[in-house]
């Protein structure tokens with residue numbers, strides 16, 4: 001039976017849907033372990049890409065069979081996601097591999113406190129606002145678990161207003177950026193850098209995580225996480241995900257920097273730039289919209 005699309009509502013000042021708030025107590029009381037690795041992102045900023053890189057860095061050599069059998073969303077539980085039959089917190093608790101790699105889209109103020117208490121390593125991946133909103137629009141068109149996207153121009157307006165699932169992109173990327181200045185175990189990385197030089201970013205990740213991955217293995221990972229390779233790979237292309245309608249769009253859709261140019265009108269771009277300047281005036285965080 002198809003479920004109706006969820007409605008957005010205000011949750012402690014952040015727009016959310018019930019899928020990410022129904023298990024709130026368990027999420028907030030989640031017991032992190034010191035070696036947990038968190039991958040945090042605003043939706044559509046490259047979460048799956050980074051999750052897969054981290055999983056390969058940790059497990060390919062010891063558990064090669066899982067690379068062809070276990071979908072990435074089962075290897076990297078989505079902490080706050082909840083359905084009555086299934087919860088991210090239970091999945092994380094039931095993982096048999098160590099360290100646990102745990103994905104979240106929560107804005108920084110919602111992160112369960114045990115991750116800070118346990119001094120866990122966190123990888124935050126951010127993507128420029130223009131490509132992020134385009135990717136989010138196409139995803140919401142294909143994902144019946146998301147609110148109705150409406151047309152492109154109303155979606156863009158909602159994005160500017162912060163009325164998206166997981167709230168304002170501006171608050172998310174800036175909130176995590178501010179936290180990084182105080183908490184040294186955040187590796188803040190950018191989707192655009194990953195596109196520009198995936199090998200370099202894999203090296204940075206490996207060194208942040210304190211791994212001694214061989215050059216040969218890093219090169220192998222670089223090849224296996226290329227867009228076309230991940231798109232052809234059943235464990236990363238999400239084709240088994242029943243809420244996604246692949247006749248509407250693709251999960252691995254374009255994987256580019258600058259696709260926003262195919263969506264924004266000249267007027268939308270001018271208005272967006274003006275609004276962006278205002279919203280980002282107090283931060284040192286800088287994004288590239290082309291590489």
Ligand code: A3P
Pocket residue numbers: 041042043044045046047048049131134135136138225226227228230251252253254255256259
């Ligand atoms: P597009 O919709 O612009 O193509 P998330 O995993 O956070 O939902 O992010 C999805 C976005 O990351 C999609 O962007 C997807 O194509 C892109 N992506 C995923 N894997 C990628 C890869 N290997 N190379 C480039 N982009 C990738």
